[in-house]
Amino acid sequence: MSTVHTKGTEMTTNSNDAKIGGKTSIKAYREALNDAIREEMRRDPTVIVLGEEVSGGAGCDGQDDAYGGVFGVTKGLMPEVGRERVIDTPISEAAIIGAAAGAANNGLRPIAELMFFDFIGVSFDQIFNQAAKFRYMFGGKSKTPMVIRGTVGAGWRAGAQHSSILHSVVTHIPGLKVVMPSNAYDAKGLMVQAIRDEDPVIFLEHKVMYNNECEVPDEQYAIPFGEAAFPRQGKDVTIVAISNMVTHAIAAADILAKEGITCDVIDPRTVSPLDDEAILESVEVTGRLVVVDEGNPRCGLASDIAGIVAEKGFFSLRAPIRTVTAPHTPVPFAPELEDAYVPNVDKVLAAVRDVLGA
Numbered sequence: 001m002s003t004v005h006t007k008g009t010e011m012t013t014n015s016n017d018a019k020i021g022g023k024t025s026i027k028a029y030r031e032a033l034n035d036a037i038r039e040e041m042r043r044d045p046t047v048i049v050l051g052e053e054v055s056g057g058a059g060c061d062g063q064d065d066a067y068g069g070v071f072g073v074t075k076g077l078m079p080e081v082g083r084e085r086v087i088d089t090p091i092s093e094a095a096i097i098g099a100a101a102g103a104a105n106n107g108l109r110p111i112a113e114l115m116f117f118d119f120i121g122v123s124f125d126q127i128f129n130q131a132a133k134f135r136y137m138f139g140g141k142s143k144t145p146m147v148i149r150g151t152v153g154a155g156w157r158a159g160a161q162h163s164s165i166l167h168s169v170v171t172h173i174p175g176l177k178v179v180m181p182s183n184a185y186d187a188k189g190l191m192v193q194a195i196r197d198e199d200p201v202i203f204l205e206h207k208v209m210y211n212n213e214c215e216v217p218d219e220q221y222a223i224p225f226g227e228a229a230f231p232r233q234g235k236d237v238t239i240v241a242i243s244n245m246v247t248h249a250i251a252a253a254d255i256l257a258k259e260g261i262t263c264d265v266i267d268p269r270t271v272s273p274l275d276d277e278a279i280l281e282s283v284e285v286t287g288r289l290v291v292v293d294e295g296n297p298r299c300g301l302a303s304d305i306a307g308i309v310a311e312k313g314f315f316s317l318r319a320p321i322r323t324v325t326a327p328h329t330p331v332p333f334a335p336e337l338e339d340a341y342v343p344n345v346d347k348v349l350a351a352v353r354d355v356l357g358a
Helices: 029-043 077-081 093-104 117-137 167-171 184-196 245-257 276-286 301-312 335-341 345-357
Strands: 002-006 009-013 024-028 047-051 086-088 109-114 147-152 177-179 201-206 213-217 229-232 237-241 263-267 270-272 289-292 322-324
Touching (some): 029 213, 147 184, 167 177, 167 301, 237 245, 245 289, 245 345, 289 345
Parallel strands (some): 047 086, 147 201
Antiparallel strands (some): 024 213
């Protein structure tokens, strides 16, 4: 195992991650993404960025490059590479994704930003019925190297229509790869891999993590898809956590360790492809599984992972599988209700103790 240190947390990555030497810096999740995109745009002139307010400032007095997207991820790219490669678009998700899919089929590598991934419904056809199927429909002769970035998740007090986490929807679709980094180190390496990939990649960034910092190599590196990370290792319970839930799973594992209970915390990093082998191997040792996912429970990723283990690892289980998810409701706007809606450390602790008691 190789180790990446985050603020107050030790993140462990697989030994087959890129071997990084040289200088590292403490960088926020947002900065790591910016670095990955900037360096890939320098390296490859076919990489372009398009979306709403990804550059900003055109035709206005005052500061050019005023926005860099609503969360500032693309800040500073336009002055370096020009407006012909960092393209502000109309407020039309269908146009953004349609243009990106067409560009990808004609030799470019677009990075398309959906300001909030909740708005994916406006571009369902362009993603599900076109980009995801081009390679299949054209007998493997067509490539669609495009990245669709979007913010997901609750906790930002943004209301139900700006706070969903719809990863299970896109994970269901064959032809799409779905990436959900939980820290800045993974965000950079997975973004580089996504840009270089030959297929459509859905890259989902939890909006509450943009300021989270950890040690990140300054040089470019790629993290392969489908290879989970183990931020904590143990023998009593396997905890699989997705995106921002990894933070809660690590905190819970650290509390339990002081009680003599050790947990395997697994961060899949990509949910399509999913490293189910890592999950099954862990459950074979621990015999107990808790899956933590902010998504809604019905037809969600937690249920999917639980189903895989129930089908392929049933005889390893010593207790029923527990899932920790949001309730089957829209995200509330009231701060107190939103906090109660999102899975937290206490809920993870309760689930682990429940499977141990069983």
